[in-house]
Amino acid sequence: MPETKRFEIKGKCILFREQRYCIHSNKVKEKQGHHEVKNPHSSRARNTHCTATIHLRLEHQRLSLIREKFIALFWDGHSPASALHVFEDELYLNTTNEQELLEILADRAYNPGYDYIAKLF
Incomplete structure (x- = not known):
């Protein structure tokens, strides 16, 4: 209830x-x-x-670690779209199975949306 x-x-x-x-x-x-x-x-x-x-x-939940990763990508010259693409590629490479990948991609605490990244940019 x-x-x-x-x-x-x-x-x-x-x-x-x-x-x-x-x-x-x-x-x-x-x-x-x-x-x-x-x-x-x-x-x-x-x-x-x-x-x-x-x-x-x-x-x-605090997104400070993820925030720092995106700021580092922005300093390297990435746009919000390319930073999101690089970050999601890293998630694909670090997961062990497909179920874990789906859970991480659906969770906005670990995989923020484009709007969050664009505002951070």
């Missing part, structure tokens, strides 16, 4: 944490209660006891 306080976990500052459940789960159907629906055979009304959940967590 929603927890919007700040939590300190392993030196990281957690800004937001929440767990969501599938609309077809038993937990959601219990919260909705027993109310009369217009179409009782619709797929939304069914309780299929789905166990799918998603845990959302927003952390505050």
Whole structure:
């Protein structure tokens, strides 16, 4: 359920944490209660006891090391686009498997977007 306080976990500052459940789960159907629906055979009304959940967590992390790498690339004469390309190539070479690479490329704490790099430039 929603927890919007700040939590300190392993030196990281957690800004937001929440767990969501599938609309077809038993937990959601219990919260909705027993109310009369217009179409009782619709797929939304069914309780299929789905166990799918998603845990959302927003952390505050410092990007100082990554920032220093990009500043060094800018001093070497790179533009924001070429600096991002060189940085992502380095990520490709340093990862051991494809799953780890996908996780790193999707995480903005390790692979910042072009807007961040352009503003840093």
